[in-house]
Amino acid sequence: MLAGATLIFAFVMVLLTLAFRRQGAATPRTWIVGLGLAFPMSVLAALLAYGLIVGEVLLPRQGPEVVTVRAEARQWSWEFGYADRPGETTREILHIPAGRPVDVEITTRDVIHSFWVPRLAGKLDAIPGHVNVLRIEADAPGEYGGISSEYSGPGYRAHGFLVIAHDAEGWAAFLAGDLE
Known part of the structure; x- marks a missing residue:
């Protein structure tokens, strides 16, 4: 969790730095669509995929080795x-x-x-x-x-x-x- 939080924090800081360096380049629509919708949805989709994969591995299954x-x-x-x-x-x-x-x-x-x-x-x-x-x-x-x-x-x-x-x-x- 610490590694994931650190990566998200670093990504957000890079985006903020780019936004303040390019004056006038970022419109409110870019902020809302890019950081308000696309970024959270991609992070949530990655977390959901990770959770489903880990959950599938942990499911009890029958077999000769169990x-x-x-x-x-x-x-x-x-x-x-x-x-x-x-x-x-x-x-x-x-x-x-x-x-x-x-x-x-x-x-x-x-x-x-x-x-x-x-x-x-x-x-x-x-x-x-x-x-x-x-x-x-x-x-x-x-x-x-x-x-x-x-x-x-x-x-x-x-x-x-x-x-x-x-x-x-x-x-x-x-x-x-x-x-x-």
Whole structure:
């Protein structure tokens, strides 16, 4: 955002400098059509195109490389279930493979909570009786902190969890039940 704002500011300053250097060259119609309509519409069109491209990339899609995980919130814990490990759950620790997209199906048993891992993806609410899907992906193996950032009663500040992104060997070991 800073880079975009800087480019827009520089462009506007160049246009103002040119306008004051050429006395009498710029008419009110040029200012209204050029800077009042054409410039904002071209900037908004570029931002819209960028948003659509980024949004399309972030959409949850099914495929052989996509891992599906279920995240269920309750006061004050998170429970995670794995499609590749039926019947097995972990509490407060979400295991994912690094370098692969993961669709997290988020829901809750009681009140509205919020699933947020700042270094991996945006925030998405967990709503009772509804499943929201969030696509996350860790670029490298490691540990990432997650938190419920929605006020859901006293104690919500400590309502956090840990995401552990495994390399290929670690993920295979987790699926085999060698890691907990």
